[in-house]
Structure formats: C-alpha cells, structure tokens
Amino acid sequence: MNDVTLIIVYAVIAIAVVGTVAILLLKGRKTPPGTYTTTRDANDQAPAAGQTAGTDVLETPPAAPPAPEKDVPSTEVEVADDLSGLETVPVETPAPVQGRLARLRARLVKSNNALGKGLLALLSRDDIDEDVWDEIEETLLLADLGTEPTMELVDALRDRVKVEGSRDPERVKAMLREELVKLVDPGMDRSLAVDRHADRPAVVMVVGVNGVGKTTTVGKLARVLVAEDKDVLLGAADTFRAAAAEQLATWGQRVGVPTVKSDVDGADPASVAFEAVKAGIDQEVDVVMVDTAGRLQNKVGLMDELGKVKRVIEKQATVDEVLLVLDATTGQNGLNQAKVFSEVVDITGIVLTKLDGTAKGGIVVAIQRSLGVPVKLIGLGEGADDLAPFEAEGFVDALLN
C-alpha cells in the first residue's frame, strides 16, 4: 500500500466516525433548543414576550419547593399563577347573590307544587277526620320530610285546628306555614365561612358521591364568591374522573378564577389539594375551594383518602367549611350517604342540588335533623347562576305557593 492509498483509507475512517457521532447526537435531542419537557424550576424565569420558547406552558409552580411533609405525595401539579393563558375565554359577570331564591322560586314552586297545594286542600276541608289526617301524614312522608318531623307537624296542626276551630283557608295556611318554618329551623347559622384569615385564605372542601353535582356546585359557588368581590382559587382534587379537572378549570375560567390541577390521571388528590392551598397562600387569595372525587361510601379506601385530603390541607391551613353535596332526587339514600360522610369529615354545611327536579323538598328537614348540620345552599337548575343561599322562610313560602 503506498502513501496515497493510506491517506485515502484514513480519510474514509475519519469521515465514518464523525458521521456516526453526528447521527447519535441528533437522535438524542428530541426537542428543539429552548423547549422544556418538564415543569419549570421555581427560579427559572419564563422567556420574555416575543422570545421563542418552544412548547412549554406558562403554568409556573409556586416559588418555594413543596414542603417536606412526610405524607404529602410528590405528584406534579399545574399551578396557574396568573390568567395569561386564559385570555381567550370571555369573562362573565355572575348574577348578584342577593334575591337569588326569589328569582329561582318558580322552579321550587313548579317541582313542589303538589305538596303545598295538597296540604292546603286537605286542611281546608269542612270536616278534618282521621282519614284526612292520615292523608296529610302520607303527603308529608311522600315529600321525604321523614317520620319524626311528619308526626310533629301533624300533632301540632291537629292541636291548633282543634283549639282554634278555624276553617278559614288563610288562617289554616298561616298555621301550616308557621309549623313548617319551625321544622326547617330559621335559627340555624347558614352563613358560609369564606372570610380570609389574616395570613391565609379560607379553605372550602366540597365532598359527596358521584354525580350529585359537586363540580358544578364548586363552579357555581366560585361565581357567587366572585360576585361578592372575593379572590378565589380552585383545586381540582377530583383526580378519579378524568374530565373533572378540565370541567372545573372551565368553570373557573368563565369568571377569571385560576385552577390548580394535575396532568396525571389518578394523581394523588391530597397532593393536588396541598398545592392548591399552597398556591392560595402564596397568591394571597381570599378563598380556596377544593373539589374532591365522588366517593362511594362503601369503598373504605376512598373514604380514607378523603380524610387524608383534609389532614394534608390542615398541614398549612384550616379547613373552614366542608360542604356535603347531596342530590335531592335520591331521597332517603342521600341521608345514608350523609351519615357515612359525616363519620369521615366534619360536615359544616349541606348543598342540596337538583331541587328543581323533585317534589321531595321535605328532605331539607330530614337531612338537617339527622346530621344537625344546616342546608346552606340549594341547586335549582343546571344554569351557571342556579345556586341560591338557603332561606327557611323563602323556601316554605315557595312550597305553599
């Protein structure tokens, strides 16, 4: 082999080596320069406007690293710390909270018409004999008032009708109203604990079984709070149902409220709740509302998980309000659910949804009695502003309309 041939062989080997190295390098780089494949670090600034930044999302985690709590899991959670990504959604102005029950009263009247009308018709008879009292009892039981309250009401009315001897329909109606209002208990404190503490937000947890309307209620309640001029942040700890977090974020976007959620299906709900409260503290909001997964009360693991969500939140804040959402159309079943939930978390208020679709308005009384907890809000439709603060007298008036 002469010198020229040797040089050619060395040159071919050199080209082959350089080519292989170049191909390996190109294969290793999956994304173009400047593109993030993971969440940004706390002190890693997002690029300035106009600067090309690849495909990363401007959902920056809170400044401090997650607290080293022993049982706080490390699921990655998205935290929207500003509304820059939400500009395309037109922000709506929620309807004022004042006078909502009056506005939605027609829905209650429509669904519970038979109850009031039936009772008044029976009570206005010339002769109220045993059969009539039995019918009154049956009507009240059918409206899910519950056995004990029904007996109380019937006994009280019997006594009054006997003593007064009045058949005047207006007088009878007034007596019935008074007795019903007594049962619904206007003395209960139905205010929501949503006032910010000196150094941290109020925290509201929303719990209940699948499909009762939890996510919808959190969305509607966010609107109520925005209408009251509060800064709100939502936590999508319902990681059980895939679409729930998106559904919640959409509710939030409509009124300019950010949502903390995880991208990971089935992520640890306690972790999302923790991050939501943390973001709420960092961003100095007034209220953090945490939506949780629909838990079947017979699934012990899921119920334990709910207790854990609460405990993990309590590592950095107090849970000021635990709202149990119940579907009014499920009647006595709702009562059983309520009892199981109250054993795991201290329920501070009931939200009774779908009262627009049932004649069983009496469930309000039955639930309050069995739990000793007030109904604070009622859902009267699928519309965004169809959630009203519960008022005993307005409710009874609607039943007797």
Ligand SMILES: Nc1nc2c(ncn2[C@@H]2O[C@H](COP(=O)(O)OP(=O)(O)OP(=O)(O)O)[C@@H](O)[C@H]2O)c(=O)[nH]1
């Ligand atoms: N008519 C009526 N429908 C309601 C009311 N509140 C909620 N809904 C409907 O009930 C359905 C279930 O609501 P969701 O908020 O998804 O229920 P959820 O409890 O979050 O369900 P999971 O996430 O599966 O646990 C939806 O179609 C709501 O529009 C109400 O007050 N009246």
